[in-house]
Each structure stands twice: as structure tokens, then as C-alpha cells.
Amino acid sequence: MKRIFSNREIVLGVTGSIAAYKACEIASRLTEYGANVTPVLTKSACELVGSATFEAICGRAAITHMFAPLQNPDVEHIAVAQRAHLYLIAPATANFIARATHGIADDWLTTTLLATRAPILIAPAMNTNMYEHPATQENMQTLRRRGVYFVGPDSGRLACKTIGPGRLIDPMKIVEACVPLVSERHDLKNVRIVMTSGGTHEPIDPVRYIGNRSSGKMGRALALEAIARGASVTVVTGPSEVAMPEGALAIPVETAAQMAEAVVNLAQDADVFIGAAAVADYRVETPSNSKKKKSGKKLDLTLVENPDVLGLVGAVKRAKQILVGFAAETDDLLANAALKLKKKQLDLIIANEVNTDVSGFGKDTSKAALIGRDGKVDDLPLLTKEEVAERIMDRVVALIHAA
Numbered sequence: 164m165k166r167i168f169s170n171r172e173i174v175l176g177v178t179g180s181i182a183a184y185k186a187c188e189i190a191s192r193l194t195e196y197g198a199n200v201t202p203v204l205t206k207s208a209c210e211l212v213g214s215a216t217f218e219a220i221c222g223r224a225a226i227t228h229m230f231a232p233l234q235n236p237d238v239e240h241i242a243v244a245q246r247a248h249l250y251l252i253a254p255a256t257a258n259f260i261a262r263a264t265h266g267i268a269d270d271w272l273t274t275t276l277l278a279t280r281a282p283i284l285i286a287p288a289m290n291t292n293m294y295e296h297p298a299t300q301e302n303m304q305t306l307r308r309r310g311v312y313f314v315g316p317d318s319g320r321l322a323c324k325t326i327g328p329g330r331l332i333d334p335m336k337i338v339e340a341c342v343p344l345v346s347e348r349h350d351l352k353n354v355r356i357v358m359t360s361g362g363t364h365e366p367i368d369p370v371r372y373i374g375n376r377s378s379g380k381m382g383r384a385l386a387l388e389a390i391a392r393g394a395s396v397t398v399v400t401g402p403s404e405v406a407m408p409e410g411a412l413a414i415p416v417e418t419a420a421q422m423a424e425a426v427v428n429l430a431q432d433a434d435v436f437i438g439a440a441a442v443a444d445y446r447v448e449t450p451s452n453s454k455k456k457k458s459g460k461k462l463d464l465t466l467v468e469n470p471d472v473l474g475l476v477g478a479v480k481r482a483k484q485i486l487v488g489f490a491a492e493t494d495d496l497l498a499n500a501a502l503k504l505k506k507k508q509l510d511l512i513i514a515n516e517v518n519t520d521v522s523g524f525g526k527d528t529s530k531a532a533l534i535g536r537d538g539k540v541d542d543l544p545l546l547t548k549e550e551v552a553e554r555i556m557d558r559v560v561a562l563i564h565a566a
């Protein structure tokens with residue numbers, strides 16, 4: 164996230180929604196990731212939240228008035244709009260959406276919305292009836308048609324005690340939705356990536372399963388990096404500690420058999436397939452329909468082999484399709500990974516050390532080597548999973564160009 168947001172200029176427009184306080188969290192995340200955030204509060208927003216909070220979080224003066232005296236012309240008014248890499252309005256009221264649709268320029272935010280050429284991302288927040296009103300729906304359609312992006316809203320319990328759509332989507336999802344819009348690299352534009360992530364759960368009975376320690380962190384990092392670089396990303400994800408990023412189409416599955424079925428259908432249309440999931444090699448032959456009780460005796464489980472997800476994709480690999488696999492090994496890592504690369508017709512394999520304190524399942528860092536079908540080996544130092552994902556996508560881009 165830090166590399167993507169670092170030094171990007173973001174105008175954060177906060178409007179008069181009850182969810183305005185959640186914009187503090189958005190400002191905080193963006194600032195933490197290195198973005199330069201200019202907070203802009205409408206008159207109504209100032210009734211609900213204080214500009215001083217945003218100034219303290221962002222380290223910048225908040226813009227609250229159209230006709231405030233200029234302190235520094237470089238950082239105020241039109242200069243801010245022209246320098247912006249992104250206009251993010253979160254939360255956006257029904258009133259703001261209506262004003263933006265009709266080009267009404269009656270405060271700083273709506274005036275400079277007409278002046279900026281930066282992408283615009285809107286996160287609506289309002290009462291369900293206001294959201295579902297034809298006026299709001301048609302306004303949003305008009306804005307979409309003009310190229311404005313939307314994220315959310317969520318559905319749930321609203322401040323007005325109704326339940327339905329209109330709730331501001333989770334601040335972290337809003338930050339993730341900014342990623343492809345502020346990113347400077349677009350070398351995966353129009354590339355369709357299908358990937359697997361997480362682990363699998365193989366049922367023993369209705370309450371127990373055989374699983375593994377995969378957290379999904381590497382899969383999430385890969386999906387985020389691919390989205391940032393312009394790819395369309397579909398992730399078939401087994402049980403995972405982390406959510407897939409906003410912008411990825413996540414298809415949840417539980418078992419290896421379900422993962423194989425989903426992947427076989429989706430991979431046919433993919434330019435790149437990445438098998439990052441830790442798929443169980445075996446499943447219980449006949450899981451019990453009722454909870455197994457202690458019997459005072461040994462319990463025997465017969466395990467049968469699961470379908471080989473990567474092997475299935477490799478078997479129907481199209482010309483120019485790129486296949487990427489992972490090898491998580493405890494012994495003879497490079498030799499085993501090179502063998503897997505050949506056997507499964509892969510173009511690239513990531514050999515992961517999994518038995519150390521700093522690398523492997525659940526960790527934020529990884530010690531990996533990237534081995535190409537041409538024999539080229541990048542033995543990476545210990546890196547964060549985000550950094551490893553960047554190196555993997557660099558190799559994927561090179562493979563696409565070479566295909």
C-alpha cells in the first residue's frame with residue numbers, strides 16, 4: 164500500500180452525512196500509506212465533525228470555505244484541484260451527488276469537481292429511501308456514464324434505525340478502491356488474472372475438518388498488486404484470515420474439489436492463472452453426516468487424493484496463457500520447485516520457505532525464489548509479501564511480453 168499511495172495527492176471530500184466521522188479513519192489510513200491528503204469539508208460536514216481533527220490527521224489545512232483568505236496559493240483552491248491524482252468523496256450525501264450530477268458549483272468541493280481532471284471516486288452514505296429514490300439512482304447512473312467511480316454503499320443497520328442499503332462501506336474497502344485510481348503503473352491493463360488463495364477445509368464430520376495454516380496473505384497481496392497495475396482479478400478463495408481486496412471478484416469455496424470445479428471453468432478465459440492456494444492433497448473418503456463421538460477406541464480415517472488444481476489448468480493450457488504456481492516445501496526447496504515447474508507446465512514457480520519464524524504461512528514476510536521456465540532464478544531476500552507480489556507481477560509482465 165505504501166508504494167502505491169506514496170506522495171499521491173488526494174482530495175478527500177467529506178459531506179454532511181452521519182457517517183462523516185468515519186472519514187477520519189479513511190484520512191488516517193491514506194496518510195499512513197504516504198498519500199498527501201487535503202481534507203475538504205462541506206458546510207454541513209462542519210456541523211457534524213471538526214476540521215481540526217482532519218488537519219491533525221492529515222497534517223494539512225482543511226478547506227471549509229470558498230472565500231477564505233488565501234494563506235498559500237500553491238496549496239489552495241484551483242492549485243489543489245489541478246495537482247490532485249484523485250478526488251475521493253467519502254461519505255457522499257444525496258445532496259452532494261445531486262449537485263455533482265448537475266454541475267452545480269456552490270461550494271469549494273463542487274466547484275473544483277468541475278475544474279479537476281483527476282479520477283473521481285464517490286462512497287455514498289444515506290438513508291435507504293434516499294438511496295433508492297429514483298432521483299438518487301438516476302443521478303448515480305449519469306455520473307457513472309461520465310466515468311465517475313462508486314464504491315458501496317453497504318447494506319445493514321443505519322443510524323435512522325432502518326435496515327437496508329445506504330450504509331457507508333467499510334473505510335478500508337474505500338481505501339482499497341482508491342488503489343487502481345492512484346497507481347502509477349498500468350502494465351497489467353486489460354489482463355485477466357484468475358487465481359486461487361487461502362487454504363482448504365476437508366470435512367471429517369459437520370463440525371470438524373482437516374485444514375492447513377494458509378492465511379491467504381500472499382493471495383491478497385498478489386490480488387492487490389494486480390488490481391493496482393490494471394488487471395481484472397478473480398480469486399477463488401478457500402478459508403482465509405484476510406479478505407480479498409475491493410475490486411477483486413472473490414469466489415469463496417471450502418474444499419479442494421470445490422476449488423477445482425470453480426477454477427476449471429474460470430481459467431479457460433484467463434490470460435494468467437496463479438495457483439497461490441494451499442490445496443489439501445487428501446480428503447476424507449466418506450465424511451460423517453453426524454458429529455463423531457468419542458468411542459474409547461482408535462478412530463481410523465481413510466484419506467483419498469484430491470484433484471490437482473494446478474495440474475487440471477496445466478492440462479488444458481492455451482498457447483500464450485501464463486501459469487504461475489507456488490511450492491511451499493520444508494526440504495530440498497529449489498529442486499522440488501523446479502520439478503513441479505516442469506511437471507505442471509508452469510511458466511513461473513515461487514519456491515517459498517515455510518519452516519522459519521519469518522517466512523511462510525500466516526507471516527507478513529516471505530523468503531522466496533522465483534524460478535522461470537527459462538531457468539532464470541531470482542533468489543529474493545526476505546521481503547514483505549507485498550514486495551514479493553510486486554516482483555512476481557514484474558515477472559508475469561515479462562512473460563506476457565515474451566509470449
Ligand SMILES: Cc1cc2nc3c(=O)[nH]c(=O)nc-3n(C[C@H](O)[C@H](O)[C@H](O)COP(=O)(O)O)c2cc1C
Pocket residue numbers: 177178179180181182205206207208255256257258259288289290293
Ligand atoms: C444528523 C444528520 C445526519 C445526516 N446524515 C445524512 C446522510 O447520511 N446522508 C445524506 O445524504 N444526508 C444526510 N443528512 C442531510 C444532509 O446533511 C443535508 O442534505 C445537507 O444539505 C447535505 O449537505 P452537503 O451535501 O453539502 O454536505 C443528515 C443531516 C443531519 C442533520
